Amino acid sequence: MSQEPPEKMMFQLTLRRRGISDLAVLRTMEEVPREAFVAPGDRGHAYRDSALGIACGQTISQPFVVAYMTEQLQLQKNHKVLEIGTGSGYQAAVLSRLCAHVLTIERYRTLADAARARLEKLGYYNIEVMLGDGFDVPAGAGDFDRIIVTAAMEQIPDNLLQRLQPGGILIAPVGPHHGTQTLVRVVRTESGFERKELVDVRFVPALRGIAREL
Template identity: 80%
Template sequence: MPAAQKPPEKMMFQLNLRRRGISEQAVLRAMEEIPREMFVEPADRDSAYRDSALGIACGQTISQPFVVAYMTEQLQVQKGHNVLELGTGSGYQAAILSRLCRQVLTIERYRTLADRARRRLEKLGCDNVEVLLGDGLEISAIPGGQFDRIIVTAAIEQIPDALLERLQTGGILIAPVGPHRGTQTLIRTVRTEAGFERRNLVEVRFVPALPGIAREL
């Protein structure tokens, strides 16, 4: 598509992220490399780079670009890290993380979303992402031991102690915490030798994290 015909949202994509405070070059590069239009519904492709959440299958959403970039930057992911994501959705967040770390394990309760995300990620060559169909709230059933980083991409009313225990010492967990209906607070938790250090970041709105594997859609 000629540059003159590109949606203005795409042309302003990186500039908007920088203006809103995203400064980590590796994160900006990953956001530039991953084609967001692949992860939205066909009818929304012209709006893929707009800084807003968009609906996807199963009544779920793909988060706005700034929130994806902000959460990723706050994770401080490094190349050798193993990352756990709860809530695969479209697979966009996992794709961004795949450019920054060693391995991503992402868990999705909707088979439709898990299958679609897996195909998108394979097409992009994100070979270091494993998509599992499962209940991300059943912490004991999550394989893989401890993780360097954990990201939760659906609203939870509190962070389970069992999930915190899956963090390595020095690890970081990011999650939207608050009521399922309304506004949540994005909380960054760091595991130290002495315990867990929490910091409230920004207010956000996510779809709720629900237990169990969803029925076929």
Template identity: 80%
Template sequence: MSAKATTPPEKMMFQLTLRRRGISEQAVLRAMEEVPREAFVQERDRADAYRDSALGIACGQTISQPFVVAYMTEQLKLTKAHRVLEIGTGSGYQAAVLSRLAAHVVTIERFRTLADSARRLLEARGYHNVEVMLGDGFAVPEQLGRFDRIIVTAAMTELPEELVQRLEPAGILIAPVGPHHGVQTLVRVVRTATGFDRKELVDVRFVPALPGIAQQL
């Protein structure tokens, strides 16, 4: 089902739900409207693409519910000048949304199957400012440098200091922090002139972030 085939009521309810739940940044709402979520879910789930719920994808992973995608994106306070790092590509949906708001997105995925499929899909859909890398989100290559924004889309039991240090001055990081098989809290870290400001936001549930590149899949 293409974006054009999606019935107007589904699209309208999709946007209305985001607004009702507190998403108010017009650029974020516009990005959520422009990126066809049905293209990033499994074929069997396309009829449910615009429901506000997480859906399963390959490799035992998930595509986050639209509200969480929009909320995390809004908290990043993106501009067209920003360079963004995403840990956990998944289907590529979050990266596609980020690409509408930032200059460049580097997204790292530990599952080769997901990295390859997301890369093909993003390229085919014209998201040319997204770079998909197969790699370990706990060991971001040094040559990638620092980033204006960092978003983690899998649960970390704690934030690695090495990742926080990859923020540029005034940079923002957002990540779900907490137990792997339970409720996590979205944490926002802002790099200031004197250190780092950390704030807890809302409770969420994400699949675990694991170190290393997956040996299979």
């Protein structure tokens, strides 16, 4: 009988110690099999609280950041969520357990195809994976109750903010592409947008267009 790695046994405790208190988020983090979303060679480290490399030079965010961003979205079961930057599909899987539908956009075909197949195999049927440019979300996709950006933007484009429903929340890492960013939480109010800076993070850059390779 294989023994779970120490990181898996400490997983929930680490998240709680770092301030994650939403029970629905904690339960979802426990239920989504993170080891299915990392590279085969990293499965023994899947529950360590650190980012891990995936294909196309991208990363799967550390568990705390995934949990923290999810908690800050204050998701409800009827929400429609947009994610910019699918990566391995892990963040989308977490979101999907807490809302009605997730549209996740990825610029790398390799990642989009792999995430789509992985999510279907695992039974996450309320997620749509789209190959596309996160800076140019198709008009036909409609508006969203929540938007989460999982790559660094030097600034949040106005056309993305305009896709938020009234009362909607957007969270994104904002700052220089090569350095430290700040997680920013934006709420759409009747009078405009309320912006709050949260914590410092490090994400790979959000780039325009669909990748020509991979």
